Amino acid sequence: MEEFFQQLTNGLAVGGIYALIALGYTMVYGVLKLINFAHGDLFTYGAYLGLTLLTSLALTDRLGFALGVLVLVLMVMGLVAVLGAILERAAYRPLRESPRLSAVVSALGASIFLQNTLMLIYGARFQVYPDDILPAATLHVFGLYLPLMRVLIVLASVLIMIALYLFIQKTKIGTAIRAAAIDQGAARLMGIDVNRVILLVFLLGPALGGVAGLMVGLYYGQINFTMGWVYGMKAFTAAILGGIGNIPGAMVGGLLLGVIEALGAAYISIAWKDAIAFLVLILILIVRPTGLLGERVADKV
Amino acid sequence: MKKQILTLVAAVGLALGGGVVQAADPVKIGLMAPLTGSWASEGQGMKKIVELLAEQQNAKGGVLGRKIEVVTEDDGGDPRTASLAAQRLTTKGVVAVIGTYGSSVTEASQTIYDEAGIPQIANGSTAIRLTEKGFKHFFRTAPRDDEQGRMAAQTIEKLGFKKIAILHDSTSYAKGLADEANALLKKQGAEVVFFDALTPGERDYTAILTKLKGANPDVVLFTGYYPEAGLLLRQKRSMGWPVPFIGGDATNNPDLVKSAGKEAAEGFYFLSPPQPQDLDTPEAKAFLADYQKKYHEAPASIWVVLAGDGFRVAAAGIAGAKSVDGDKVAEYLHKNLKGYSGLSGPISFDAKGDREGEVYRVYKVDAEGNFVMQKL
Numbered sequence: 236m237e238e239f240f241q242q243l244t245n246g247l248a249v250g251g252i253y254a255l256i257a258l259g260y261t262m263v264y265g266v267l268k269l270i271n272f273a274h275g276d277l278f279t280y281g282a283y284l285g286l287t288l289l290t291s292l293a294l295t296d297r298l299g300f301a302l303g304v305l306v307l308v309l310m311v312m313g314l315v316a317v318l319g320a321i322l323e324r325a326a327y328r329p330l331r332e333s334p335r336l337s338a339v340v341s342a343l344g345a346s347i348f349l350q351n352t353l354m355l356i357y358g359a360r361f362q363v364y365p366d367d368i369l370p371a372a373t374l375h376v377f378g379l380y381l382p383l384m385r386v387l388i389v390l391a392s393v394l395i396m397i398a399l400y401l402f403i404q405k406t407k408i409g410t411a412i413r414a415a416a417i418d419q420g421a422a423r424l425m426g427i428d429v430n431r432v433i434l435l436v437f438l439l440g441p442a443l444g445g446v447a448g449l450m451v452g453l454y455y456g457q458i459n460f461t462m463g464w465v466y467g468m469k470a471f472t473a474a475i476l477g478g479i480g481n482i483p484g485a486m487v488g489g490l491l492l493g494v495i496e497a498l499g500a501a502y503i504s505i506a507w508k509d510a511i512a513f514l515v516l517i518l519i520l521i522v523r524p525t526g527l528l529g530e531r532v533a534d535k536v
Numbered sequence: 537m538k539k540q541i542l543t544l545v546a547a548v549g550l551a552l553g554g555g556v557v558q559a560a561d562p563v564k565i566g567l568m569a570p571l572t573g574s575w576a577s578e579g580q581g582m583k584k585i586v587e588l589l590a591e592q593q594n595a596k597g598g599v600l601g602r603k604i605e606v607v608t609e610d611d612g613g614d615p616r617t618a619s620l621a622a623q624r625l626t627t628k629g630v631v632a633v634i635g636t637y638g639s640s641v642t643e644a645s646q647t648i649y650d651e652a653g654i655p656q657i658a659n660g661s662t663a664i665r666l667t668e669k670g671f672k673h674f675f676r677t678a679p680r681d682d683e684q685g686r687m688a689a690q691t692i693e694k695l696g697f698k699k700i701a702i703l704h705d706s707t708s709y710a711k712g713l714a715d716e717a718n719a720l721l722k723k724q725g726a727e728v729v730f731f732d733a734l735t736p737g738e739r740d741y742t743a744i745l746t747k748l749k750g751a752n753p754d755v756v757l758f759t760g761y762y763p764e765a766g767l768l769l770r771q772k773r774s775m776g777w778p779v780p781f782i783g784g785d786a787t788n789n790p791d792l793v794k795s796a797g798k799e800a801a802e803g804f805y806f807l808s809p810p811q812p813q814d815l816d817t818p819e820a821k822a823f824l825a826d827y828q829k830k831y832h833e834a835p836a837s838i839w840v841v842l843a844g845d846g847f848r849v850a851a852a853g854i855a856g857a858k859s860v861d862g863d864k865v866a867e868y869l870h871k872n873l874k875g876y877s878g879l880s881g882p883i884s885f886d887a888k889g890d891r892e893g894e895v896y897r898v899y900k901v902d903a904e905g906n907f908v909m910q911k912l
Contacts, residue, residue, distance in 0.1 A: 238750050245742040361763055366770075366797035373776050382774040455739040457767055457795045465737055497743040505744050506706060506733040 237378040242501040243494060248385045250493020251392035255447035256470030257477070257485035258399065259440030265416040265480035266436050268335065272342040273322060275467020276349035277315055277441040281448025282458040283353060285311045286364055295368050304453070311449045312442040319441025320434055322349075328433075346463075353460040361459040364452050388450050395443065396486045403482055412436060416480065476516055478529020487527060492516075562605035563598070563860055565590070565850055566630035566654070568621050568645065569843070570637050573613035578637050581840035582659065583608055584831050586634060586847045592826070599855050606847075611636050615644035626652040631860045632850040634843055639663035646674055653862040655853065655869065657846035660839035667888040673866045675885050677842040677849065677878070679809060679895040681709070684784060685716025687807050687896040688757060691782065692717075693724055694912045695805075701730035701753035703744070703768075705760035713759040713784050729753050736764055742771050749777050761786045765804075766795025773800035780805065785896070793905035804901045805910070809838045810880065814897065814909040820879040838880065845878040852876055 256278050263271045288294065288310055295303035326345040330338045372383040403409035414422040415432040423429050451466070452458045469492060477488025492512060499511035519527065567586050570579035590606045598604050607628050609621035618636065622645035625633055633649055636642050637660035649656040650671045658666070658676040667674065692700060700721055704714035711733070721728055730751040734744050745768065748756060758765055758781055765787040772779070773796075783806035793801040812824060812835045823844075827835060835841050849869065854860060857868035869885055876883045884892040898910040 238746060241746050242743060245740070245746060248742070249740045360791065361795070363791075363794045373774055375776070380775045380777075385774075451739055455767060456770055456797070457739070457763060459763075461737070462739065466739075500743040501747050501750075504732065505747065506735075508743070509735060 238501065239498075240377070241379050242497045244379060244381060244385075246494035246497030247490060248389050248493070249496065250473075250490035251389045252447050252451060252466070252489075253470045253473045253492050254396060254486045254489025255392050255443050255450075256466055257474040257489045258396070258482065259444045260471050260474040261477075261479050261482060261485040262412075262436045262440045264474070265482075266412065266419075266433055267327070267338075269327065269338050270342065270471070271327075271440070272339070272467070273326070273345040273349055274440065274444055275463035275465075275470070276346050276353070277319055277322070277463070278444040278448040278451075278466055278470075279353060279458070279460060279463035280318060280349065281311050281315045281445030282452040282462070283357060283362070283448075283460075284314050284445070285449035285452050286362055286458065289368070290365065300368070300370065308446055308449060311445045315445025315448075316438040316442040319437045319444075322441075323434065323437040327437075350460055350463065357460065359460070361457050364456045364458070366456055369453060384454050388454055391450070392447075395446065399439070399443070400482060400486075408435065472513070472516055475526055476519060478526030481526070481528050484526055484528035491527075562603040563600065563854060564605050564607050564628065564630045565847065566625040566628070566633035566635075567606055567608045567843075567847075568611050568618065568625060568633055568635035569608065570613035570641070571608070571610040575613040575637050577836045578660065578839055579610070579613070581836035582635065582637070582843040585827065585835060585840050585844040588827060588830055589823075589844055589847050593851055599851050600858065600860070604851065611641055611645070613638055613641060615641050618642075618644045619648060621645070622648040625649075626654060630654060631854060631862060632657065632865060634846040634850060635659060637661070637839060639666060642666060646671055649673060655850065655862055655866045657850055659843035659846050667890045671889065673862060675846075675849070675866075675869055675889040675891075677845045677880070677883065677891055678839065680890055681712065682716050683894075684807055684896055685713050686720060687894065688713070688717040688759075688782065688784070689720035689724060689726075691805070691807065691898050691912065692721065692726065692755060692757065695755070697726070697753075697755040697780075699727050699729050699752065699754045701748050701751055701756045702728060703730070703748070703756060703758045703760070704733050705736045705764060706733040707736070707760070709786065710759040710761070710784070714757070717757060717759070730756075734760070734764060736760060739767065740771075741768050742775065744768075745772055745775055745777070749775070749779075753779065755780050755782060757782045758787070759784045762789040762792040763795065766792045766801075769796035769800040769804060773797075782806065785809070788899070788907070790905075790907075793901060798903065798905045801901045801905060802903050806899050806901075806907075807896045808899055809842075809895050810897045810909060811907070812838055812841050815841065815879060815881075817877065817879070817881070819877060823879055841879050845880055845883060848878060849873065849876060849883060 259274045263269055294307050322345055326341045327338055330341055369384050374381040374383055411427045412432050414427055415429050419429050473488040473492040474485045476492055477484030495515050496508050496512045500508040503511055569582040586606055590604045594603050607630055609625050611618035611621045618641045632655040634657050639661040642658045642661040650673045655673045660678055662678050662681050664681050702714050702718055704710040718728055730748055734741055765783050781804050785808040787806045788808040853865040853869045856872055857864040874884045882893055886892050898912055899907045900910050902908050
């Protein structure tokens with residue numbers, strides 16, 4: 236039983252990261268009906284920018300651990316958000332009126348471009364976050380081993396998700412985003428600047444993806460330029476699982492996917508854990524084609 | 537043809553001059569090495585070590601009373617270039633060939649040397665299939681990939697572990713090693729409590745580690761590569777689980793320590809052919825000192841030293857067979873060369889041309905993150 240709960244916490248920790256990344260996919264899809272395949276690479280940029288800022292500015296030495304990491308988070312969020320906005324401007328806006336397939340191809344191209352740029356800058360070998368920055372304490376509660384950083388990461392991702400949810404549901408700008416997601420034409424008629432909404436979505440999504448990348452770097456230490464692909468695919472799956480275009484759906488989907496993977500690995504087979512996760516996805520989509528929380532029938536891509 | 541005529545003319549000329557024809561004619565030994573390309577540092581090392589050894593051997597009078605001449609050809613680390621290099625060497629009248637590094641590169645040249653009846657002694661090619669083709673003239677000073685599985689099983693037994701967990705990453709190399717070790721461990725009567733694969737390229741392996749911990753092994757044998765090994769060690773530490781890990785030679789990389797952190801990497805065992813600086817015979821020490829003196833560096837890797845051993849074995853074969861005939865040299869190497877004292881330890885060849893005896897050593901990571909060779 237202890238092992239079951241240990242695996243549950245393992246799954247939630249991985250799922251929290253998936254959920255953060257999935258939010259970026261789902262928000263862009265909600266507004267533009269576009270799968271932003273370069274989103275996984277923005278996540279990787281978060282990890283690399285975090286490493287560069289951390290080591291070159293020595294933030295945690297100057298400001299202490301808590302404040303240093305907080306400043307780092309904000310800086311990474313800001314930089315990756317700007318990168319997301321540039322991506323939208325360069326790769327997606329010129330194709331706004333083109334057939335949807337062109338935008339998908341452009342997204343794949345952007346992904347390859349971003350990945351290779353990173354490789355050229357940092358080299359093909361993996362990079363490592365310094366391991367003496369974070370407290371390595373492990374909490375031992377009810378027979379479970381919970382590394383302190385892991386708990387903090389799950390808490391932080393849940394907090395960020397709640398903040399985003401409130402922002403989308405309760406504020407005027409959030410309402411504008413939701414309106415643009417339902418019907419861009421009608422939103423425009425109501426005086427909403429849809430281009431600005433799209434820009435905002437491309438600031439928010441990448442910012443969250445960048446933070447996820449930073450968390451992965453801080454906790455796991457080892458980052459490489461291709462890691463966005465695996466995380467991106469998993470997060471994309473999580474977004475579909477929860478119902479793509481639906482923000483709470485991405486959160487639920489991400490956490491659920493992490494837990495399914497961990498329990499599948501624990502009780503069926505480690506080597507088959509991805510296959511198990513995708514089997515569950517297929518089963519859920521057979522029963523609920525729009526995903527767990529999806530309401531609208533998914534448009535074709 | 538032109539060359540033969542020239543030789544003839546030279547021979548006649550020397551004979552007329554009353555000179556000693558036989559003694560002046562050197563014994564040619566070929567070296568095929570990746571002097572350019574991505575393995576160039578290995579290839580340059582191979583050239584340096586073979587040239588130094590030839591120099592030393594010649595200072596001692598060469599072989600069969602004749603000087604040794606090393607003929608070097610570049611294989612570029614590429615199978616196509618290698619087949620051309622091999623053809624050139626066969627026309628230059630070499631008695632034996634040393635090299636080369638990559639398995640696929642060696643493979644491209646094997647038939648050419650075999651048909652020409654020239655013994656080939658590869659130094660870095662570990663793929664099993666190379667010696668499974670029945671070539672009479674092929675040898676290698678490098679260990680075979682399945683040798684490592686035997687060493688893993690033996691090391692685990694020597695360290696006294698009874699319950700073993702085996703984890704691989706589904707690549708053909710890692711799975712092959714895991715299967716080999718698994719079969720041998722079961723034969724030894726050890727209990728394999730866990731056998732499964734992780735997916736390389738992921739960050740989070742805590743689900744796997746939690747499951748491993750549930751199986752309660754004395755030791756975990758991980759046969760994959762160093763990036764995953766680094767992550768596993770780091771996450772194992774944060775779980776507060778002190779079980780020892782043993783890795784295969786794909787974990788032999790300083791980046792492992794960087795990734796895991798020194799505290800988590802400490803105590804990690806891995807199998808690998810010895811690092812050049814850990815070669816402990818007096819002969820090897822003396823030679824490495826000479827190498828350092830001449831080139832102001834240590835050999836780039838153990839594979840370079842194994843090329844040196846290839847040269848020494850070839851010279852010993854020629855001396856032993858008292859002949860420069862390739863067939864006779866090959867026969868001598870197969871049958872009569874037993875326990876020859878090489879730089880990397882005793883060398884004998886079996887009927888397939890594989891090296892007999894142990895090449896792999898056990899290393900352990902110390903508190904400073906250094907790889908320290910263990911005596912078991």
